[in-house]
Amino acid sequence: xxxxxxxxxxxxxxxxxxxxxxxxxxxxxxxxxxxxxxxxxxxxxxxxxxxxxxxxxxxxxxxxxxxxxxxxxxxxxxxxxxxxxxxxxxxxxxxxxxxxxxxxxxx
Amino acid sequence: xxxxxxxxxxxxxxxxxxxxxxxxxxxxxxxxxxxxxxxxxxxxxxxxxxxxxxxxxxxxxxxxxxxxxxxxxxxxxxxxxxxxxxxxxxxxxxxxxxxxxxxxxxxxxxxxxxxxxxxxxx
Numbered sequence: 168x169x170x171x172x173x174x175x176x177x178x179x180x181x182x183x184x185x186x187x188x189x190x191x192x193x194x195x196x197x198x199x200x201x202x203x204x205x206x207x208x209x210x211x212x213x214x215x216x217x218x219x220x221x222x223x224x225x226x227x228x229x230x231x232x233x234x235x236x237x238x239x240x241x242x243x244x245x246x247x248x249x250x251x252x253x254x255x256x257x258x259x260x261x262x263x264x265x266x267x268x269x270x271x272x273x274x
Numbered sequence: 275x276x277x278x279x280x281x282x283x284x285x286x287x288x289x290x291x292x293x294x295x296x297x298x299x300x301x302x303x304x305x306x307x308x309x310x311x312x313x314x315x316x317x318x319x320x321x322x323x324x325x326x327x328x329x330x331x332x333x334x335x336x337x338x339x340x341x342x343x344x345x346x347x348x349x350x351x352x353x354x355x356x357x358x359x360x361x362x363x364x365x366x367x368x369x370x371x372x373x374x375x376x377x378x379x380x381x382x383x384x385x386x387x388x389x390x391x392x393x394x395x396x
Contacts, residue, residue: 210386
């Protein structure tokens with residue numbers, strides 16, 4: 168199995184803050200890395216695929232970077248609807264695995 | 275846009291079989307554009323990929339669940355289904371059906387159902 172480790176597991180931030188979440192894979196996964204946002208009570212929503220490609224309809228304040236084993240999701244200016252949990256997911260293996268999640272809440 | 279809706283019993287007894295169906299609208303399950311996936315999430319915890327099926331019927335399963343899982347497709351009803359046998363309390367979770375799209379080898383889970391809570395309890 169490819170293990171995905173996210174950090175931090177939670178963070179507190181204010182509207183307008185720049186936020187960065189990191190994700191590390193247990194082996195190289197090239198750029199086969201996706202990011203999802205999950206608001207409470209809702210299904211996850213794809214934000215970024217292929218490490219850095221923005222999914223259609225997702226605001227440009229979201230960006231992804233990285234390759235190999237180390238990746239990051241950055242929100243350039245946190246908005247009220249961005250308080251949620253974020254998950255990375257590798258699709259390098261035919262058995263996809265998710266990170267443990269990063270919860271972003273209001274400071 | 276593809277829409278998905280899970281259905282099935284919300285309560286299953288231990289040792290019995292969990293059965294869920296996902297009804298697809300806005301796209302054909304046999305179109306070849308998507309893989310059809312199941313993912314679950316225990317309350318307050320992270321996401322676990324269960325498995326997926328292609329419209330042709332080929333499947334991939336989570337190795338840790340493989341002995342207990344069957345995913346099948348019914349093209350006539352535009353549905354796909356999950357069966358998970360010998361359930362225990364550890365299988366209590368929200369179960370999502372979803373579509374996986376692969377472009378140039380990069381696969382992502384693009385559309386999700388709203389989720390179905392299944393509780394395993396006697």
